[in-house]
Amino acid sequence: MKLFELFISLAFVNNVVLSKFYAICPLMGVSKKPKNALNMGLAVIFVIVIASIVTWLLYYYVLVPLDIIYMDLITFILVIASLVQFLEMLLKKTSPEVYKAMGVYLPLITTNCAVLGVALDNITAGYNLIEAIVAGFAVSFGFLAVIYIFALIRERLDYSDVPEAFRGAPIALISAGIMACAICGLAGLI
Amino acid sequence: MIYAVIWFVLICAIYFTLYILNHRTPAPEGCEFESPACAGCHNIACTHRKDDES
Structure with missing residues (x-):
């Protein structure tokens, strides 16, 4: 129950x-098309879960x-940078289909601060290994959900009659702000 | 302090080794992403940026 x-x-x-x-940065940059957002989200889940395990083990067994x-x-x-290089190499050799699906987004994850944030938060919060894995999956799943929904919204915005000054990044940022307000409604749920 | 220096050198060596190995590993057929393809943002310093936008 605690893990849930x-x-x-x-x-x-x-x-x-x-x-x-x-x-x-990836939320704004890779949310123009839902398919790209989905690929990015899946790649982030892949990397964050593995990074959570590796960084937790290194912290408690080396540092x-x-x-x-x-x-x-x-x-x-x-x-994290090494892990991304290793995963890219592994996918090239073993899973060309997965490598093709993740495409250019896999190396871009190196600069995704959520990966580093999760690794540091796992240590700060004092999670054990299982909790760290669940936390890594939860955070990356949350990222996937938000980036995919945001991409669907942006796709609809492309066909909407948005004032000239708000087209592109401004309306995207306003939408992200409204989404952030909406998610505040979940505060107190847990 | 000496452990910190050794550890830093070790993880740097691991990173550079993996970086070189990854770049020497050929991409599977039909999956070549060697040319920059991303047009996600306007960061001109990004190595994945599309050429025609720089």
């Missing part, structure tokens, strides 16, 4: 994009025993 509450809390109530404002926990930020950045 953690999932609901991180995926919806404390959504990584709309309440913490992480990963705004803490060596008493170098002040190296956590630089370690997580390099580990």
Whole structure:
């Protein structure tokens, strides 16, 4: 039950994009088409879950025993970058279809601050490994849900009669703000 | 302090090794993304940016 509450809390109530404002760059950049948004979201789930496991293990089995926990930020950045390179190489060799589906979005995840944010939050919140995995999945699922819904909204906005000054990024940011207000309604659910 | 330096060098070495290995691994047929293809944002410094927009 605790894990379910953690999932609901991180995926919806404390959504990584709309309440913490992480990963705004991919939200704005890769939400022009729903298909691209879906691919990006799936790639983010893939990377965040694996990054959560790897960074948690490194923190508690390397940084803490060596008493170098002040190296956590630089370690997580390099580990996430390494992980993305490794996953890209692995997919090239083993799953061309998945590699094709993720396309250019896989290397772009290196710069997605939600990945680093989740890794750091897992440590700050003191989660155990299972909780860290659930947290990673919940956060990335929340990201997928928001970016996909946002892409559907933006697709409809393209056909809407939006005033000239608001076309493009301005109306997208206003829509994101309204979505953030809407998700505030879930506060207190958990 | 010495552990921190060794650890930093180690993770940098791992990153650069994986970076080089990844770039030497050919993409599967029909999946070549070597040319920049992303037109998502206006960041001109991004290496994935479409050429015709830079």
